[in-house]
Amino acid sequence: MRTALVYSEKYLEHNPGLGHPERPERLKAIVNGLKRFNLWQTPEIGVIEPRPAKPEDIKLVHDPEYVSLVEKMSAMERPIDGDTPTKKNTFELALLAAGGAIDAGTIVMSGRVKNAFALVRPPGHHAGRSRGGGFCYFNNVAIMIERLKRDFKLKRFFVLDFDAHHGNGTQEIFYDDPSVLYMSLHQHPLTLYPGTGFPDEIGEGKGRGLKVNVPMPPGSGDAEYWGAMREIFIPLCEKFKPEFFAVSAGFDAHFDDPLTGLHLSTQAYGWLSSTVIDQAEKWCKGRVVFLLEGGYDLEALASGAVYVVRAMQGEKFATPEVRNHLKVIDEVKMALSEKWSL
Numbered sequence: 001m002r003t004a005l006v007y008s009e010k011y012l013e014h015n016p017g018l019g020h021p022e023r024p025e026r027l028k029a030i031v032n033g034l035k036r037f038n039l040w041q042t043p044e045i046g047v048i049e050p051r052p053a054k055p056e057d058i059k060l061v062h063d064p065e066y067v068s069l070v071e072k073m074s075a076m077e078r079p080i081d082g083d084t085p086t087k088k089n090t091f092e093l094a095l096l097a098a099g100g101a102i103d104a105g106t107i108v109m110s111g112r113v114k115n116a117f118a119l120v121r122p123p124g125h126h127a128g129r130s131r132g133g134g135f136c137y138f139n140n141v142a143i144m145i146e147r148l149k150r151d152f153k154l155k156r157f158f159v160l161d162f163d164a165h166h167g168n169g170t171q172e173i174f175y176d177d178p179s180v181l182y183m184s185l186h187q188h189p190l191t192l193y194p195g196t197g198f199p200d201e202i203g204e205g206k207g208r209g210l211k212v213n214v215p216m217p218p219g220s221g222d223a224e225y226w227g228a229m230r231e232i233f234i235p236l237c238e239k240f241k242p243e244f245f246a247v248s249a250g251f252d253a254h255f256d257d258p259l260t261g262l263h264l265s266t267q268a269y270g271w272l273s274s275t276v277i278d279q280a281e282k283w284c285k286g287r288v289v290f291l292l293e294g295g296y297d298l299e300a301l302a303s304g305a306v307y308v309v310r311a312m313q314g315e316k317f318a319t320p321e322v323r324n325h326l327k328v329i330d331e332v333k334m335a336l337s338e339k340w341s342l
């Protein structure tokens with residue numbers, strides 16, 4: 001078996017309410033899309049039922065007071081912020097999402113599969129140490145990484161976040177951590193929530209130079225993204241030599257997404273993923289976990305996820321031609337120049 005899909009029907013029970021874009025139909029659309037393309041439960045693709053994370057696992061990342069707050073707010077069905085309501089089952093389902101991330105990381109490290117896709121809800125990349133927001137309660141990718149550090153003594157993680165929104169929670173959690181290179185491709189912060197992710201946010205202390213932000217002007221698409229992958233992502237992999245890759249896979253940079261102004265094609269999710277997988281093969285025996293974050297057009301979500309899983313199965317996709325040089329790439333290289341010459 002090459003690939004594990006970590007999924008529970010319970011993830012469909014997370015329902016922030018009528019009219020909320022982060023709705024159960026998102027994950028239903030992905031599962032149906034994968035089934036339609038025979039990418040669900042095959043000899044090469046196993047579907048794994050996750051276990052909930054323990055509160056101790058969550059506390060590897062989040063302040064204990066914040067963990068209790070989420071539990072209390074959930075019991076009272078009070079919102080974490082304006083975009084992030086809770087129901088009675090929110091706390092329990094947020095633990096199951098974090099547990100799905102841990103199980104995905106663990107099965108990859110065990111060598112039973114090469115790669116895994118944590119098809120989890122609620123998402124996590126906006127959740128910081130002591131606050132939630134932007135549809136996120138606990139930071140799934142960060143909790144997975146902290147667990148893997150302890151269980152497998154890994155020292156160099158590369159997190160690529162291609163959700164259209166900046167993963168401000170993940171960046172905050174690892175801001176001074178030299179073991180996590182966090183790179184985000186997102187719509188420019190002056191034009192989209194959460195308003196962070198400028199090139200000069202490069203980390204601090206021992207983590208300085210290891211937080212990499214590529215803000216894309218609205219209207220950017222395949223050529224701009226490939227420019228960033230070719231000129232920044234690949235050279236950084238060569239220098240950092242990751243032992244594990246994690247991808248915060250949001251599908252809201254797609255041109256059909258109703259919440260953002262980016263223009264990625266559906267195929268882009270194929271070559272973005274196969275570029276990461278190629279680097280994972282080169283540096284760490286193919287070890288990569290994809291984690292579902294955002295994406296609000298059902299068709300784009302379903303077909304984007306199909307491309308990711310095809311890439312996880314080893315399929316290669318042609319990369320686009322880059323005609324115009326993007327100014328922001330120079331800004332990012334300049335911001336990082338004290339640490340890396342790219």
Ligand SMILES: [Zn+2]
Nearest residue numbers: 163164165294
């Ligand atoms: Zn997003």
